[in-house]
Amino acid sequence: MEIAIIQTPIGYTAIEGDINGISTVSVLEGQHSVTATIPEVLEDAVYQLNEYFEGKRQTFDLLLNASGTDFQRSVWNELSKLPYGKTISYLDLSKKLGDTKAIRAVASANGKNPLWIIIPCHRVIGTDGSLTGYAGGLHRKKWLLNHESPAKQHSLFPN
Numbered sequence: 367m368e369i370a371i372i373q374t375p376i377g378y379t380a381i382e383g384d385i386n387g388i389s390t391v392s393v394l395e396g397q398h399s400v401t402a403t404i405p406e407v408l409e410d411a412v413y414q415l416n417e418y419f420e421g422k423r424q425t426f427d428l429l430l431n432a433s434g435t436d437f438q439r440s441v442w443n444e445l446s447k448l449p450y451g452k453t454i455s456y457l458d459l460s461k462k463l464g465d466t467k468a469i470r471a472v473a474s475a476n477g478k479n480p481l482w483i484i485i486p487c488h489r490v491i492g493t494d495g496s497l498t499g500y501a502g503g504l505h506r507k508k509w510l511l512n513h514e515s516p517a518k519q520h521s522l523f524p525n
Contacts, residue, residue: 387431424450
């Protein structure tokens with residue numbers, strides 16, 4: 367397994383993968399050393415993430431190889447269909463998966479998403495439109511949603 371650490375506008379990011387695909391993309395807390403030479407199998411992921419943060423990319427085209435249960439994978443697959451700049455509530459996501467009673471399980475699977483940004487778990491919000499739990503921190507979720515907002519001059523979520 368290869369690893370690369372890059373700096374993004376909202377912190378350091380670790381990318382792990384091999385020839386079978388990207389297995390994790392995660393936000394890191396604190397200071398880290400940026401990888402000087404990106405392993406070849408991670409170069410495209412680094413390139414595409416940088417394009418996303420520069421506002422030049424709205425979708426990712428990467429071979430993914432994340433580990434998870436069948437249910438988690440179904441949630442992540444549904445999240446992957448959510449367009450750039452759009453949000454969905456946990457309840458609506460549960461409905462799309464066919465079981466409104468699974469809302470807590472859906473939220474749990476969302477929180478265990480191993481592919482930060484690539485599988486856009488930051489696009490899931492509360493039914494009332496509020497920012498709710500986010501493994502990377504609500505300040506990052508707010509930044510990501512504002513980054514993807516077509517109305518750049520206004521923040522979707524006040525400070």
